[in-house]
Amino acid sequence: MSVLFSPLDIGPVRAPNRIAIAPMCQYSANDGCASDWHIHQLMSYAMSGAGVVTLEATGVLREGRISHGCLGLYSDECEYALARALQAARSVAMADTKFSIQLCHAGRKGSTHKNWDGGGSLKAPEGAWTTCAPSPIPYAPDWHVPQEMSEEEIERAIKAYAQAAARAARIGFDMIELHAAHGYLIHQFHSPVSNKRTDAWGGDAQKRLRFPNAVAEAVRAATPAHMAIGARITGTDYLEDGLTVDDAVEMARGFKARGFDYVCVSSGNIIAGGRPASGPGFNVPNAAKVRAEAGIVTRTAGFIADAKQAEEIVAERGVDQVALARAFLDDPRWGWHAAEKLGVTLQLPKQFNRVAPKVWPGVKLARPS
Numbered sequence: 001m002s003v004l005f006s007p008l009d010i011g012p013v014r015a016p017n018r019i020a021i022a023p024m025c026q027y028s029a030n031d032g033c034a035s036d037w038h039i040h041q042l043m044s045y046a047m048s049g050a051g052v053v054t055l056e057a058t059g060v061l062r063e064g065r066i067s068h069g070c071l072g073l074y075s076d077e078c079e080y081a082l083a084r085a086l087q088a089a090r091s092v093a094m095a096d097t098k099f100s101i102q103l104c105h106a107g108r109k110g111s112t113h114k115n116w117d118g119g120g121s122l123k124a125p126e127g128a129w130t131t132c133a134p135s136p137i138p139y140a141p142d143w144h145v146p147q148e149m150s151e152e153e154i155e156r157a158i159k160a161y162a163q164a165a166a167r168a169a170r171i172g173f174d175m176i177e178l179h180a181a182h183g184y185l186i187h188q189f190h191s192p193v194s195n196k197r198t199d200a201w202g203g204d205a206q207k208r209l210r211f212p213n214a215v216a217e218a219v220r221a222a223t224p225a226h227m228a229i230g231a232r233i234t235g236t237d238y239l240e241d242g243l244t245v246d247d248a249v250e251m252a253r254g255f256k257a258r259g260f261d262y263v264c265v266s267s268g269n270i271i272a273g274g275r276p277a278s279g280p281g282f283n284v285p286n287a288a289k290v291r292a293e294a295g296i297v298t299r300t301a302g303f304i305a306d307a308k309q310a311e312e313i314v315a316e317r318g319v320d321q322v323a324l325a326r327a328f329l330d331d332p333r334w335g336w337h338a339a340e341k342l343g344v345t346l347q348l349p350k351q352f353n354r355v356a357p358k359v360w361p362g363v364k365l366a367r368p369s
């Protein structure tokens with residue numbers, strides 16, 4: 001019996017298995033609006049065999065995007081385009097596939113080039129915008145110096161997360177994931193490396209959690225009870241003066257108390273180059289500790305690519321769910337191939353009936369009558 005392919009209850013949502021596709025920026029949106037590229041990606045992932053498909057970091061404000069190519073959910077146009085993409089994906093999705101969207105404000109990591117243009121800050125002629133953050137400290141010496149957020153700007157950002165969550169609910173997503181990791185705005189408030197404020201939004205660990213918790217409350221309040229909400233959090237900043245796994249446990253407890261259903265434990269990137277070289281499943285120990293101490297459904301990600309490795313993580317390493325990014329980018333049928341390796345029968349779309357057994361002798365397929 002495969003644990004990886006057993007269902008998982010994430011609050012009110014039952015995922016058909018423990019495989020999630022991790023959010024992956026595609027830098028292919030038009031003023032925040034999903035393009036045909038997103039439709040293609042989402043339709044492809046809808047029939048990948050993953051139980052949860054998570055859409056990329058999506059800006060809750062136009063200036064909260066990472067790049068000009070990043071997805072947004074700050075206008076009716078964005079909402080309409082995403083609704084069209086989700087509708088297309090649902091029309092081909094394998095049974096019970098759940099769709100999630102990651103909500104993000106990039107803060108000081110915004111106004112950058114698309115990844116394939118080398119990342120790094122935009123120049124004025126390239127359409128740079130003014131970035132903001134808890135404190136006026138750049139992500140790296142050659143990046144924009146962000147403006148320290150005023151009380152009004154903080155309240156506006158919190159409201160924007162809630163408005164985007166309400167849009168995601170209207171579109172029909174099953175789940176929402178707050179991006180509270182990888183050096184983006186929520187992480188910037190949480191980490192002592194990037195938050196040097198001396199007012200009520202900075203200082204000790206509790207004060208640095210004020211913004212993350214306020215966003216969590218606003219998002220939960222804006223989201224209907226049938227949707228699951230979670231957050232991608234930081235297991236460690238890998239810095240002496242940075243966040244540790246104990247901070248992750250505290251954050252997970254706080255989110256759980258505010259009605260969150262899961263956390264995904266990742267790590268690093270509060271500063272440029274802030275993640276040392278890492279090996280297979282490197283976030284698993286921190287995720288297991290968060291799950292054990294905060295008692296919340298816990299997902300992890302990072303260098304998980306092999307079916308047996310994924311099975312072992314959920315069966316024996318104290319984590320509920322795995323999220324894979326590059327493995328699905330490389331092979332959008334990863335779930336099918338994992339099922340084959342683990343001897344699991346999957347109900348594939350019937351259009352694939354004739355090709356699958358020929359390509360993979362030994363794969364067990366349930367044929368629709």
Ligand SMILES: Cc1cc2nc3c(=O)[nH]c(=O)nc-3n(C[C@H](O)[C@H](O)[C@H](O)COP(=O)(O)O)c2cc1C
Pocket residue numbers: 022023024025026056057102179182232266301302303304323324325326327
């Ligand atoms: C192309 C690409 C885009 C990514 N975009 C996001 C993103 O939007 N949000 C996020 O939290 N992580 C993002 N990540 C990180 C992945 O979600 C994942 O955590 C990381 O790649 C490690 O998992 P992997 O080893 O399975 O690829 C991205 C990774 C890749 C490769």
